Amino acid sequence: MAGKSNARAVFAAADHDHDHCIDSALDAASGLCARRGARLTAQRRRVLALVWRSHAPQGAYAILATLHRDGHPAAPPTVYRALDFLLAQGLIHRIESLNAFVGCPTPDTPHPGHFLICDGCGAAAEVNDRRIGAAIRRSAGDVGFRIERQTIELRGLCPECQGTGQEPAHGD
Amino acid sequence: MAGKSNARAVFAAADHDHDHCIDSALDAASGLCARRGARLTAQRRRVLALVWRSHAPQGAYAILATLHRDGHPAAPPTVYRALDFLLAQGLIHRIESLNAFVGCPTPDTPHPGHFLICDGCGAAAEVNDRRIGAAIRRSAGDVGFRIERQTIELRGLCPECQGTGQEPAHGD
DNA sequence: CGTCTGAAGGTTATATTATAACATTACAAT
DNA sequence: ATTGTAATGTTATAATATAACCTTCAGACG
Ligand SMILES: [Zn+2]
Ligand SMILES: [Zn+2]
Ligand SMILES: [Zn+2]
Ligand SMILES: [Zn+2]
Numbered sequence: 001m002a003g004k005s006n007a008r009a010v011f012a013a014a015d016h017d018h019d020h021c022i023d024s025a026l027d028a029a030s031g032l033c034a035r036r037g038a039r040l041t042a043q044r045r046r047v048l049a050l051v052w053r054s055h056a057p058q059g060a061y062a063i064l065a066t067l068h069r070d071g072h073p074a075a076p077p078t079v080y081r082a083l084d085f086l087l088a089q090g091l092i093h094r095i096e097s098l099n100a101f102v103g104c105p106t107p108d109t110p111h112p113g114h115f116l117i118c119d120g121c122g123a124a125a126e127v128n129d130r131r132i133g134a135a136i137r138r139s140a141g142d143v144g145f146r147i148e149r150q151t152i153e154l155r156g157l158c159p160e161c162q163g164t165g166q167e168p169a170h171g172d
Numbered sequence: 173m174a175g176k177s178n179a180r181a182v183f184a185a186a187d188h189d190h191d192h193c194i195d196s197a198l199d200a201a202s203g204l205c206a207r208r209g210a211r212l213t214a215q216r217r218r219v220l221a222l223v224w225r226s227h228a229p230q231g232a233y234a235i236l237a238t239l240h241r242d243g244h245p246a247a248p249p250t251v252y253r254a255l256d257f258l259l260a261q262g263l264i265h266r267i268e269s270l271n272a273f274v275g276c277p278t279p280d281t282p283h284p285g286h287f288l289i290c291d292g293c294g295a296a297a298e299v300n301d302r303r304i305g306a307a308i309r310r311s312a313g314d315v316g317f318r319i320e321r322q323t324i325e326l327r328g329l330c331p332e333c334q335g336t337g338q339e340p341a342h343g344d
Numbered sequence: 345c346g347t348c349t350g351a352a353g354g355t356t357a358t359a360t361t362a363t364a365a366c367a368t369t370a371c372a373a374t
Numbered sequence: 375a376t377t378g379t380a381a382t383g384t385t386a387t388a389a390t391a392t393a394a395c396c397t398t399c400a401g402a403c404g
Binding site: 010011096097114116118119125127129131132134135136138139140143144145146147148149150151152153154155156157158159162 | 307
């Protein structure tokens with residue numbers, strides 16, 4: 001309970017209304033795709049909802065299994081194609097160190113994805129800290145490297161999971 | 173060590189003596205394992221040499237195939253076990269965004285692996301910039317996140333590959 | 345309306361990456 | 375030699391991802 005108040009800004013509180021997260025993500029996606037002329041089909045919308053099922057990144061095959069449970073059977077290519085579309089639209093990010101996908105809370109503006117990922121509760125928080133970006137640009141600039149894409153994934157324990165002996169991952 | 177424009181210091185020159193890279197990596201590994209009482213067996217040494225085959229990260233199955241070509245047939249678990257040992261000793265790093273492994277040029281001292289990875293030539297350069305580390309610690313500290321492990325992989329083009337038409341491989 | 349077209353999705357098979365489980369061998373210490 | 379343990383071998387399979395080809399569907403247009 002001795003968490004910092006800032007912490008809640010990036011990691012959702014344990015008791016937050018997650019249905020609201022899902023709904024607003026879907027609404028944002030609808031609007032954004034409409035403005036861009038991109039087709040957010042029922043299939044893609046379902047996959048996006050399942051990625052947002054939790055703040056913990058979801059694997060493609062977990063999404064696949066949930067689709068089956070929900071009465072929408074699909075094969076791997078279907079899921080991967082939907083994920084590719086969502087990635088292209090910036091609606092989700094891929095977490096390389098987990099081979100999994102997580103919803104983007106700010107899909108309207110382009111940004112590198114910088115993540116804090118808790119090994120206790122599994123949640124991934126997108127931070128996109130200006131200072132990290134600046135340090136990276138400076139470091140790459142020093143050696144003449146031109147950055148096209150960033151993978152920044154910091155693993156550890158979120159404030160809630162520290163001191164609770166919560167090292168191993170759990171469900172979702 | 174505190175450098176500004178040691179531009180070519182991180183990416184090896186195109187014409188450098190790579191056999192020297194391999195030899196000194198193997199020598200360093202021998203000494204380090206001896207001091208630690210860790211057993212750098214022939215198998216592990218062979219795998220380490222193959223990881224160092226290039227400054228481009230090598231996949232486990234590429235290593236496996238090369239072992240076969242070299243007359244040292246092996247099954248996947250053999251290679252993965254050797255890689256696990258080398259990772260545990262800090263002799264190599266895993267590149268998450270490539271599912272591949274690259275030799276560590278400074279295995280003596282513990283450090284997070286921060287990489288610049290060229291999409292032109294495939295080379296990965298380990299930078300471990302103190303400013304990036306500091307920015308990350310500050311950013312995580314702000315929200316009370318405890319970092320246990322970092323994945324920092326910056327993809328783009330190295331100085332040599334810029335302007336040489338060497339964008340991500342296309343063929344024609 | 346009917347037809348055309350291209351994107352989306354379906355289907356099957358397979359590629360790629362990684363690990364589980366158990367048997368055998370090598371090796372150092374007693 | 376005996377024994378305990380680390381390393382390796384062996385077989386099978388899990389988990390992640392894509393290739394290739396076919397069908398369906400929504401919208402454009404005459
Ligand atoms: Zn984002
Ligand atoms: Zn947590
Ligand atoms: Zn290193
Ligand atoms: Zn290059």
